[in-house]
Amino acid sequence: MLENIRLSFQGIWSHKLRSLLTMLGIIIGIAAIIAIVSTIKGTSQQIKENLVGSGNSNVEIKLMQGEWPYASGNDTRPSYVPVVDENIKAEILAVDEVTGVASYRIGSMYDGINCGDIGLEGVSLIGADPDYLSLAGYTLTAGRLFTDRDYDRYMKFAILDATAASTVTTGESPIGKTIEIKGDPYVVIGVVEQTDTFTPKITSIEDWETYYGDSAGGRIFVPDVDWPMIFGFDEPYNIIVKPRSTDDMTKAGKKTADILNDHFTNTNSENQGENGYKYRSQDLLEKAKQMQEVSESTSRQLIWIASISLIVGGIGVMNIMLVSVTERTREIGLKKALGARKSVILGQFLTEAAVLTSIGGLIGVSGGVGLAYLISNVAGMPVAISGAAIAISVAFSTVIGIVFGFIPSLKAANLSPIDALRYE
Amino acid sequence: MLLELKNIYKTYIQGSMEIPVLKDINLSIDEGEYVAIMGPSGSGKSTLMNIIGCIDKPTEGTYLLDGYEIEKCKDRELSAIRNKEIGFVFQNFNLLPRQSALDNVGLPMQYAKAGKKERRERSLKMLEMVDLADRVNFKPTQLSGGQKQRVAIARAMVNQPKILLADEPTGALDTKSGEQVMQIFDELHQNGVTIIMITHSPEIASCAKRVIRIIDGELYEGTDAPKKHVASEQETPAEDTREEKEASEEEQTSEDSEA
Numbered sequence A: 001m002l003e004n005i006r007l008s009f010q011g012i013w014s015h016k017l018r019s020l021l022t023m024l025g026i027i028i029g030i031a032a033i034i035a036i037v038s039t040i041k042g043t044s045q046q047i048k049e050n051l052v053g054s055g056n057s058n059v060e061i062k063l064m065q066g067e068w069p070y071a072s073g074n075d076t077r078p079s080y081v082p083v084v085d086e087n088i089k090a091e092i093l094a095v096d097e098v099t100g101v102a103s104y105r106i107g108s109m110y111d112g113i114n115c116g117d118i119g120l121e122g123v124s125l126i127g128a129d130p131d132y133l134s135l136a137g138y139t140l141t142a143g144r145l146f147t148d149r150d151y152d153r154y155m156k157f158a159i160l161d162a163t164a165a166s167t168v169t170t171g172e173s174p175i176g177k178t179i180e181i182k183g184d185p186y187v188v189i190g191v192v193e194q195t196d197t198f199t200p201k202i203t204s205i206e207d208w209e210t211y212y213g214d215s216a217g218g219r220i221f222v223p224d225v226d227w228p229m230i231f232g233f234d235e236p237y238n239i240i241v242k243p244r245s246t247d248d249m250t251k252a253g254k255k256t257a258d259i260l261n262d263h264f265t266n267t268n269s270e271n272q273g274e275n276g277y278k279y280r281s282q283d284l285l286e287k288a289k290q291m292q293e294v295s296e297s298t299s300r301q302l303i304w305i306a307s308i309s310l311i312v313g314g315i316g317v318m319n320i321m322l323v324s325v326t327e328r329t330r331e332i333g334l335k336k337a338l339g340a341r342k343s344v345i346l347g348q349f350l351t352e353a354a355v356l357t358s359i360g361g362l363i364g365v366s367g368g369v370g371l372a373y374l375i376s377n378v379a380g381m382p383v384a385i386s387g388a389a390i391a392i393s394v395a396f397s398t399v400i401g402i403v404f405g406f407i408p409s410l411k412a413a414n415l416s417p418i419d420a421l422r423y424e
Numbered sequence B: 001m002l003l004e005l006k007n008i009y010k011t012y013i014q015g016s017m018e019i020p021v022l023k024d025i026n027l028s029i030d031e032g033e034y035v036a037i038m039g040p041s042g043s044g045k046s047t048l049m050n051i052i053g054c055i056d057k058p059t060e061g062t063y064l065l066d067g068y069e070i071e072k073c074k075d076r077e078l079s080a081i082r083n084k085e086i087g088f089v090f091q092n093f094n095l096l097p098r099q100s101a102l103d104n105v106g107l108p109m110q111y112a113k114a115g116k117k118e119r120r121e122r123s124l125k126m127l128e129m130v131d132l133a134d135r136v137n138f139k140p141t142q143l144s145g146g147q148k149q150r151v152a153i154a155r156a157m158v159n160q161p162k163i164l165l166a167d168e169p170t171g172a173l174d175t176k177s178g179e180q181v182m183q184i185f186d187e188l189h190q191n192g193v194t195i196i197m198i199t200h201s202p203e204i205a206s207c208a209k210r211v212i213r214i215i216d217g218e219l220y221e222g223t224d225a226p227k228k229h230v231a232s233e234q235e236t237p238a239e240d241t242r243e244e245k246e247a248s249e250e251e252q253t254s255e256d257s258e259a
């Protein structure tokens, strides 16, 4: 076997140009596949890093109407949508995959919030329950957080995030300032910052939507009990849960949504169908997956095209092996006359074909890795080289050699010694 | 009795024509015999030798070799017989051009699945026997015709077969190289190897203890042959050999250029 491999190298080396041309299809096919797989892996790894690596594994469960989040501020809570009280929260907390739960209400305010002359446009107003800020990963940088007393007394206090704080004041501390929300004065008692902040690599507008979509103008937090005073009507809650681990994100979100939906008091047509209300988990990972699926399906088509190149390459190998068998007819005849069995001749030619395509595979892999880095540099796409993809590609190219080398090898093995020896 | 051919016929079919090449050949050879086969070009000598060497099959007839009924043997057994019972020496050497003398000699042992070390040792000994110990790592292109033929003999004998078949072994060689080859054959004969050799030269045939003639596909023992054929054969040998020599040299170069 080793002897065969050594001889194959010798044979391939003695026909350098011919061998290279034969391998070209394999090289191109494998290189394309490696480059594509590296790009897919790079993209998905980046998305994962952005989400999971940041520690932001919380899952939001929002009330949806059909495909869209419940639009706040223009409607009161549908009567059959439950108020998320302590009982429901306890029920959610009992789910294995959930280690923390908080509820909040959110409204995007394009006007109606101002601090003296300064308008806070595009800010998100969040009505937080007592657990919300710590669960969502906010820590205090100035002032204080809400206390139970604030909730009990419906205090008109506000906490700002860094973005909102910088809009309100420049330089000096915003603590003690008064913000008007829909005409009601709220006193700023604290400034928070999301500690597990992450700076996702933004390579497309979709990325931006995913990571920053709802917080571009900053956030203002008020006790959730103040909500009806601001808007004059009750509104449904959104839920945020902390999963046991990042792998449990999807499960934790789904189970929480199920619990909430079970508490709907009306299960007939009103909350069914396309326009019905329903809680649904907003798993960022899932969102990212959907994004990724689009790019993967295009990549998969590219891989099909690359596979065709591999098949064409395989046929090229078959062709050249047939030529090689013909050229070496006398050699085959001689070997048979000296006592070589069919299996010996078969093995010799199969090895040669497999070595040829394996070398092609290896060249293709290095070409593909180079191409991946070129794509990364030129198009700015993230790439990650997959060891498994490399191993599979090389193994696959070996298999191509064996498959397409089989017919020529069999032809060689079945030559009659006398015909082969007499061949001119 | 080492080998016995009975009523052997070989007929080629070309288009609608039947070409009888061997007609009712009966031949027995004992272990240790040294036989020369003579006869005009195209008479069927090589065909007979290829049948004896199990690389060709007769159209009809039975062939017993060292107890094997050859026509009943499977491909696998035939390979083993060719490998262990028979050594082949060709007019045009048939060495693998890209491999060293040593590797060429070791080839039949490789097919016998001998170990690497044993292969090397025996191949070296064989090359010593043919007086080529100093050319072990030479490629065929770096060797003279006579040296190449001696490598081929070493290869034929490396598995210590009982029978050595040589199809015009000196046909492509100059007189001196030819003599060297005949000397090696003599030694092998003395060691009990059965030798069957095709030749055109009466001088070389005289080395053998027994001469048979193939004329028009028929076998004649010794001087049995029809007078006119023996005469015509002796008239032309010089010319005949020269022709074959040129042809085979061409063959050799074309084979080498492949490498």
Ligand SMILES: Nc1ncnc2c1ncn2[C@@H]1O[C@H](COP(=O)(O)OP(=O)(O)O)[C@@H](O)[C@H]1O
Residues within 6 Å of the ligand: B012, B013, B014, B019, B021, B039, B040, B041, B042, B043, B044, B045, B046, B047, B048
């Ligand atoms: N494959 C073949 N097809 C047709 N005729 C063949 C074939 N091989 C050999 N012959 C014919 O058989 C005859 C004997 O050939 P061969 O045994 O090589 O003769 P020799 O060795 O005595 O010169 C020749 O006439 C040759 O043309």
Ligand SMILES: [Mg+2]
Residues within 6 Å of the ligand: B045, B046, B047, B167
């Ligand atoms: Mg002949």
